[in-house]
Amino acid sequence: MKFHMSIKRKIEVKMRLTEDELDILHQRMDDAGIKNREAYLRKMALTGYILRLDMSEVRTTLRLISNAVSSINQIAKRTNETRSIYTQDMIQLREDLGNLRAQVSDVMKVFSKVRQFMEL
Numbered sequence: 001m002k003f004h005m006s007i008k009r010k011i012e013v014k015m016r017l018t019e020d021e022l023d024i025l026h027q028r029m030d031d032a033g034i035k036n037r038e039a040y041l042r043k044m045a046l047t048g049y050i051l052r053l054d055m056s057e058v059r060t061t062l063r064l065i066s067n068a069v070s071s072i073n074q075i076a077k078r079t080n081e082t083r084s085i086y087t088q089d090m091i092q093l094r095e096d097l098g099n100l101r102a103q104v105s106d107v108m109k110v111f112s113k114v115r116q117f118m119e120l
Contacts, residue, residue, distance in 0.1 A: 015041075051117070057110055061103045068096040
C-alpha cells in the first residue's frame with residue numbers, strides 16, 4: 001500500500017538533536033539501509049525497531065533447491081532414455097538433498113531468532 005504524503009500525512013512532528021545525536025542517527029540509518037530520514041524516524045517511532053534481513057541464506061537455499069531439481073531432472077531424463085537408474089545419480093541426489101535439508105535447517109534457525117526478536 002503506497003501513501004501519498006499530501007493525502008495521508010498532514011501532521012508534522014519536529015525534534016531537535018545535538019551534532020553527536022545526529023551522527024548516531026545517520027549511522028543507524030546507514031546500518032538499517034534507509035536513506036530517507038523521515039521514513040526512518042517514522043518507522044522507529046511507530047514500531048520501535050527496523051529489521052534488516054541478510055538474504056544470503058535464502059539465496060543459498062534456493063541454489064541448493066535448484067541443484068536438487070536439476071539432479072532429479074537429469075535422473076528422469078536418463079531413466080527414460082535407458083530404462084535404468086544409476087547408483088551414482090542416486091548418490092548425488094541424496095547428497096544434494098542432504099545439503100538442502102541442512103541449509104533449510106540453518107534458515108529456520110535464523111527465522112527463529114527473528115521471531116524471538118519480534119516478540120521482545
